[in-house]
Amino acid sequence: MRIALLLLVFVAASCRKDIEVFTNEDTSLDSSALNGFAGFYLLNEGNMGSNKSTLDFFNYATGEFKRNIYAAINPTVPKEMGDVGNDIAIYGNRLYAVINASNKVEVMDARTARRIGQIEIPNCRYIKFDKGFAYITSYAGPIEINPNYAQKGYVAKVDTATLAVVNKCIVGYQPDGLEITNGKIYVANSGGYMGAGSTEKYERTVSVIDLATFKEDKRIDVAYNLHHIKADQRGDLWVTSRGDYKQLPSRLYFIDKTQQKVTDTLPIAVSNYFLDGDSLYVYSTEWSYVTYSNVITYGIVNTRTHAVVTRAFITDGTDKEIEIPYGIMVNPVTKEIYVTDAGNYVSPGILYCFTKEGKKKWSVRTGDIPAHFALLPK
C-alpha cells in the first residue's frame, strides 16, 4: 500500500548514522608570510549551553585557515572542548584555553593543539602567567550570607608543571581581567552579578596582589564594573569599565604605576582592546536607547601621550557592516589588524584581516562568537 511505501521511503531516506567527530575545514586565504609567528589560534566562545566553544587556527606559513580543529586533533575527548571559551593564551610550549561554563582550563600542546590535561576551576574567566605559574581569575569563591547571598571571587595559582591549584587569593566580586607587572598581580573586579539591579553594588576596584606573598595588598578605586586590565611598555595600567549599561558609559582608565592610582580617564568607551607597542587598538559596542541599535566605535590610543590618535582603523567601509565586533588582535610585525564579528551570537561569526592601512585583506567564516586570539611564535 501507499502508506507502507511512504514509510519505507522515510526509513530508507534518512536513517541515523553513527555521529562522526567533527573534521576541520580548511580555507586558503593568503599567501605564505614570514613574520616571526607560526600562526594564531582563535577561540570561539559559543553561546552558553551550546557546548560549542571551538578552536580555529590560522597558519602564516601556508596562509591557510583551519576551522574547528579541536575535535579533529582530540577525537577521543567526550563533548569536545566545552561550553563558552573565555580566554586563551600560550605560555612556554603550551596552549591554555579558559572554558568558563565547563569550569576548566584546557591545556594543550601549543604546536599541535593536542590535549595534555585540564585544570578544574569553577566559573573561570581570564589567565596570565609568571615564573612557571598560571594565575586564573574565578567568580566562584567562598559564599557569604550576611544577610544576602554573596560570593567573592579569587585568583587561583596553578603550577604549570603539575596543573594543580597550589593556592588561592580572595579578591572582589566577579573578578575579570588580570595583569602581572612589577611583582604584582592587578585584578579588575567587576561585581557583574551584584550590580545588575543597582549600580552601587558593582565593584569599582582593582585588587593588587603581591606575587611573593600571594596576598591582596590593597585595592585601587577606579570605576564601576571593571573588565580588562593591561600594562603598557612602562608598566602603567590601562583599565576598562563596562559602565552600568544605563547612565554610566564605558570608559578607559589609566593607573600610574608609581602613584598606584587613577591619574587619567579617557572619555571613550572600550569593550575590548589590543596593545601593540604604544598603540592601544580599541573598539566599543554600546547599546543606544535612542536609536535602539548598537553604537559601534573604533580607535587607537597612544599609551605614551594618552592621545586618541584616530577614531577609525578600518578605513575601507567594512566597519559599517560589522554587526558586533568582538575579538581584536594586531600582528606585531606586519601590523595587520584582525577583527572578529560575533553577529547574532548563535550562528557563525566572521574573522577579518585588515592591512595596517585598514583595508580588508581577507575574511573567513569562524565558529560561533569568535573572540580570543593567541599568537603562536615560530
Added chain:
Amino acid sequence: MSNALKTLLITFLAFIGTDLHAQHTRVDTLRGVTIYTSGYKEVIPSQKLSGENLKSLNSFSVADAIRYFAGVQVKDYGGIGGLKTVDMRSMGTNHMGVFYDGIQLGNAQNGQIDLGKFSMDNIESISVYNGQKSEIFQPARDYGSSGTIYLRSRKPVFDSSKTTNFKGVFKTGSFDLINPSLLLEQKLTENVHYSFSSEYVKSSGRYPFRYKRVFHGSKDIAWDTTAMRQNGDINGLRLESGLYGNIDRGFWNAKAYFYNSERGIPGAIVNNVWKRAQRQWDRNFFLQGSFQKNVVKGYDLQVNAKYANDYMRYLNPDTTLLYIDNNFQQQEWYASVANKYSLSDKIDINLSTDFQYNTLNSNLDGFVFPKRFTSLVALAGAADFGKVKMQASVLGTFVDERAAVKAPSKNEVTPAFFISYKPFSKTDLNIRAFYKNIFRMPTFNDLYYTDIGNINLEPEYTHQYNLGFAYHKSFSGSVLSEWQLQSDFYFNQVTNKIVAVPKGSGMYRWMMMNIGDVEIRGMEIVSDQTFSLPAGVLLNLRASYTYQKAQDYTKRKNPELQKITYGGQIPYIPWHSGSLISSIQYRSWRLNYSYVYVGERYHNSANIPENYEQPWYTSDLSASKNFQLKRYRFRVSGELNNVFNQDYEVVMNYPMPKRNYKIILSVEL
C-alpha cells in the same frame, strides 16, 4: 534485559492468569483512530485523537500525544519533568493557543504553555486546528491564534441505573515513577453532575543516556560515554473538580483546577558538566465557567469566564554561578460573551466580545509590574450552501498596558476566511482552503524583562494560506472497512518576528527586537484506515507525514553573515517528519504500536555540519487487557517505549531516555 522488565512481564502474566476466572467483557466497537467531527458546522474539521486510541498511545503528558499530529513539532527537553513546548507549522510556540475545556490557558509572562505539565490521565480528547476552529459560535479569543489545540477533560456520563462512577489508576515504571490517580463522578440530580479528579506524580527523573562518536572514515569508536540523567526529578499534585448542568435548550459548567509541583531542571549536558542544580516550583490555579443557551429561535448565547492565578519560582543554588532566586506571580481575569444569530437556515452570524486583564509581579530587580487590558471583538459569518460552506471573521484586538515604563497601546484588526467545496454529491470528498492573518502580542518578558525587554516591540504577525482536501470512504463487507485521507498544502509567513539580538558588549546581554522573517512551505498528509479481519480482529492504522521547508529570511547588517543564515532552514524544524499509530483489537485484548519519525534538522539557520542534528525515531509498544470481576472493571496495560533503545536528542545537549517501560493498573466501578 533488566530486572524491571522481568517484573513487568511477570506482573503482566499474573494478570492474564486471573483473567481465566474473570468474565469476558463486551468488545467495544473500534472507531477510527482519527475522528473528524461532523456534527459541528466546521468548515475545516480538526485532527482529533480521543477515547481508546488516545489512551493507547503510551503518552504520559499531552505533549507526548501531540507528536502524532501532522504539522506539529514538539520541543522536548527530556524526561517526565522536562519542558515540552509545541510549535505548529513552524510558526513558533508563541503562536499556539491551548484551550483547556473550552477556555484558553494563558501565560502572559512568556507565552509558552508547557504541555509536559498536562497529564493525559484525565484527558478525553485532543483536537488540533490550523488557523482556528472554523465554527463561528465561540469566544473572540478562539479567533486569536495561528493554530489551536483543544484539550477536553473527561465529562461525567452515567449509565441509566448508576449515580456514581469511580476510577482508580496506578502507574509505575522507569524513572522511579509513582503515579496514582483517582476519579469520582456523582449524579447530584438528573441535570447536575459532579466530578472530582486528582493525581499525584513522583519520579526521580533518572535515566541512563549515552553519547557516542565515531572516527570519520574508519567508523571506529572515538568515544562512548553513558551517564545518568540527574536533577530531572518531579513531585506534583493535580486536583480538578467540576459541575456540569443541563438546562432547557442549554447547558452550563464550572470547574476548578489546581496544580502544584516542584521539579529539577536537568539542564544542558556540556563538557565537564554532567549535572545541574536549578529548581523550579509551579503553582497553577484556575476557576472557570461556561454557560450556553438557545435563548429564542435563531439566537444562541454563550458566556465564559475565568480567573487564573499562577506562581512560579526559579532557584539557581549553584555556588559556581550567579545565585538566582526569582519568583513570578501572574493573574488573569477573563470574561466573554458570544451571540449567534441565524439569519436563515443557511447563514449564521456571530458577535463575540471578550475582556481580559493580566498582571505580573516578581521579585526581580528593576521589575516594572506590568498590567495588561485586552479587549477583543470578533464578528464572524458562516454560510452553508450545501456543496459550498464558507466562513469569514474579523477580529479586533485592543491592548492597553500599565507599567512603570509602559509599552504603547496596540490596536489590531485581523481577518480570516475559510471555504470548503464538495464537488460530487455521492463522493465524500471535500476541498478546502483558508487564509488567516493574525499576530501574537509581545509577552511581558519580551516587553518588560529587566534589561532584555523592549517596550517598543510590535506584534509578530503570521499570514497563512492553506489548500487541501479530505476524502472518506466506507467499504461494507470488505477487509478494508474504512478509509480516510486528508492532505493540505500551505504557505505561511512570519513577519516582524521577535528575536533576541546581542546588546552592546559584555556578558550575555540581549535585547528583544522585531527583526525576523520566516517563510514556511509545507505539506501534510494523514491517512487513516480500519481493517476488519476474520475472527473479529480489528486493525486500525493511521499514518501521517509532514514536509516543511521553513526558511529564515531575516536581513542581516553584515552581508557576509547574511550569506550564512539567509534562506536556511530554521532551528529544529525537520524537512520530513511523520508518525504511525496502529492497533489490533481482539476481544478484550488490545495491542498498540506507535512510531514517531523526525528527520534531520539543524539547530541554527546556518545549515552547516556543526549545526546538524540527527534524525530520530522511536517505536513504542503497549498491550492491554480488560476484564471484569463482579462489578469492577479492570484494565491492565504494559508499555514499552523507545523499544529499539535509540540514543537521541530532540534539543541539542538534552539527551532523551533510552528504552523505558510503564505498567498501568486501573479499576472502574
